[in-house]
Amino acid sequence: MGCFCHAAVGTIEQWAKSAQEGAAGPGSAPTGPTAAQATGEPAGTGGPNQSGGSQGAGSGTRTPLGGAASAAHPGGTGMRGENVAQAVAQWLAARDLPAKPWTPDPAWVEKPLPQTQMGPREVATISALAQLRAQAQAQFGLDLLQPTQAHAFSRIVATMNARLATLASQPAVANFSPKPWVRLASLNSAVDRVNAAMQSGALKPTPAQLSALTHPGAQPMSHWTPLVTQLRRLAPLVAASHQLKTSTTDPSQLAAALKTLSQLSVPAPAAAAQQVMASLTAGLSAVDRLQTSLGVKPTQVGYHAVATMVRAKLNAMLRQVAEQTGTPLQGAQPETVEAQIMARLPQIPPQPGSLATPEAVQAAQSAPALAGLTWKVPPSLPATANGLPACSFIASVQQTLGAASVQARPCASGCDAARLMQQAA
Numbered sequence: 118m119g120c121f122c123h124a125a126v127g128t129i130e131q132w133a134k135s136a137q138e139g140a141a142g143p144g145s146a147p148t149g150p151t152a153a154q155a156t157g158e159p160a161g162t163g164g165p166n167q168s169g170g171s172q173g174a175g176s177g178t179r180t181p182l183g184g185a186a187s188a189a190h191p192g193g194t195g196m197r198g199e200n201v202a203q204a205v206a207q208w209l210a211a212r213d214l215p216a217k218p219w220t221p222d223p224a225w226v227e228k229p230l231p232q233t234q235m236g237p238r239e240v241a242t243i244s245a246l247a248q249l250r251a252q253a254q255a256q257f258g259l260d261l262l263q264p265t266q267a268h269a270f271s272r273i274v275a276t277m278n279a280r281l282a283t284l285a286s287q288p289a290v291a292n293f294s295p296k297p298w299v300r301l302a303s304l305n306s307a308v309d310r311v312n313a314a315m316q317s318g319a320l321k322p323t324p325a326q327l328s329a330l331t332h333p334g335a336q337p338m339s340h341w342t343p344l345v346t347q348l349r350r351l352a353p354l355v356a357a358s359h360q361l362k363t364s365t366t367d368p369s370q371l372a373a374a375l376k377t378l379s380q381l382s383v384p385a386p387a388a389a390a391q392q393v394m395a396s397l398t399a400g401l402s403a404v405d406r407l408q409t410s411l412g413v414k415p416t417q418v419g420y421h422a423v424a425t426m427v428r429a430k431l432n433a434m435l436r437q438v439a440e441q442t443g444t445p446l447q448g449a450q451p452e453t454v455e456a457q458i459m460a461r462l463p464q465i466p467p468q469p470g471s472l473a474t475p476e477a478v479q480a481a482q483s484a485p486a487l488a489g490l491t492w493k494v495p496p497s498l499p500a501t502a503n504g505l506p507a508c509s510f511i512a513s514v515q516q517t518l519g520a521a522s523v524q525a526r527p528c529a530s531g532c533d534a535a536r537l538m539q540q541a542a
Contacts, residue, residue: 119259119270119272119273119523119524119525120272120276120523121273121274121276121277121279121522121523122521122523122524122532123280123532123533124520125280125514125521125522126280126283126284128518129284129290129518129520130284130287130289130290131289132416132517133290133293133397134289136293136298136400136404136416137292139415139416139419139420139421140298140420181198181432181435181436181439181446181447182198182435182446182449182454192300193300193303193304194297194300194301194304196304196427196431198431198432198451198454199304199431200451201438201451201458202307202308202435203303203304204455205307205311205438205458205459205462206306206310206311207307208459209311209314209319211467212465212466212467212468213468213469213471214314214317214465214468215310215316215317215319216317216470216471217470218329218330218333218468218470219329219468219469219470220333220334221341221473222334223334223336225344225478226340226341226344228482229344229347230344230347230348230351230478230481231351231482231484231488231489232488233347233351233354234488234489234490235354235492237350238494239492239494240350242494243353243357243371243375243492244353244356244357245498245501245505246357246375246378246500246501247356247357247360247361247378249378249500249501249504250262250361250378251360252505252508252512253504256508256511256512256523257269257523261377262377262378267381270381270504271381271384273511274383274384277507277510277511278384278385278386278387281394282386282387282389285390290393290397291389291393293396294396295396295399295400297420298404298407298420299399299400301403301407301423301424301427302403302406303403304427305406305407305411305427305430306406306410308427308431308434309410311434312437315434315441319465320442320462320463321442321463327465330465330466331464331465338466341469344473344478345472345473347481348469348472348473348477351487351488352472352477352481354371354484354487354488354490355477355480355481358371358484358487359480361374365480365483365484365486365487366483366486366487367486368486368487368490371487371490372490372492375492379495379498380500381499381500381504382499383500383503383507384499384503385503391506394506397513398509401510401513401514401516401518402513404517405513405516407423407427408517438458439454439458442457442461442462443461444458
């Protein structure tokens with residue numbers, strides 16, 4: 118049994134309505150031609166010859182950048198300096214920073230990793246199937262390798278699709294756009310990453326830190342490139358084998374599990390329901406990230422209040438980054454500040470520490486049989502195409518709204534799951 122409860126529909130609809138109304142008020146995404154207007158700042162203030170720039174509406178802090186018209190990050194909120202935060206955050210993400218210095222074992226080079234036989238698409242598909250099984254177990258307590266439990270998962274997805282079709286006919290949900298919240302959450306996440314990097318010393322490392330980041334194991338990072346490259350190809354297979362609880366020395370076990378998972382029947386939502394699910398998942402996830410970072414309930418305090426908090430964090434971060442990189446801010450244009458900061462960041466290569474752990478390398482070294490596995494990926498896989506988005510949506514509903522949307526058995530308050538399943542049959 119198991120179904121996506123009809124009681125969750127009203128909660129989701131009400132949330133979408135409040136989230137949309139809040140984002141449509143003051144402090145929402147920019148609609149005017151300048152960032153100053155977009156953030157509610159008085160036009161014409163904070164020009165090149167004025168120090169400190171203008172004050173954001175209700176922010177209580179003064180933006181450290183000058184210039185009435187600043188370049189906003191593409192698809193961003195329009196806040197001045199957002200381009201700097203996003204650029205530095207992307208630079209950090211490309212290097213997997215902030216992170217502890219990687220300390221590889223010199224003996225790893227002496228024992229090359231086995232060569233994988235499959236391409237990126239095949240490996241990615243295997244990872245997705247293993248992830249689907251792990252998510253179904255964690256969220257619903259269902260093992261998709263067991264036929265009866267796989268059927269219960271399909272029932273959950275089918276009833277969820279029916280609920281989404283109902284929601285798609287409601288104006289509050291059909292017209293819901295997650296973009297303002299997604300953009301604000303993206304900026305806030307970028308600021309958080311840069312702040313964490315500054316605290317770790319990644320933007321201004323000491324000589325000892327820089328040496329550890331550029332010469333792990335007293336060798337230049339390029340010395341480890343072949344090992345890391347092969348591990349990046351093999352690690353997803355090892356991880357999938359562990360997730361599916363199959364032996365890395367007997368690839369037939371993994372092959373059998375993959376065959377079962379690839380043949381799962383997971384119903385697809387109608388086009389309108391699929392669009393609603395994507396929009397709601399994006400909005401719920403963005404609000405949850407903001408709530409976790411800021412410690413407030415975004416849809417209760419409102420978009421404008423959350424935007425004010427993010428703006429204050431952004432301004433404080435800009436000052437600290439400028440101080441650490443020796444970049445002048447007063448009266449500078451955001452484009453100039455971004456170029457100067459990026460040029461002054463330390464020369465640090467990508468850090469493979471989160472991938473090349475001793476456990477991961479050891480597991481890869483002991484999996485030559487797994488590396489020899491070959492698999493022709495089916496042209497379509499409803500299991501991952503429909504199952505993974507369903508898991509993400511349900512997780513977002515439960516995490517952000519606290520709604521127990523999935524019930525193990527039909528509830529006693531007007532459950533129509535049986536009728537829905539008959540219609541879907």
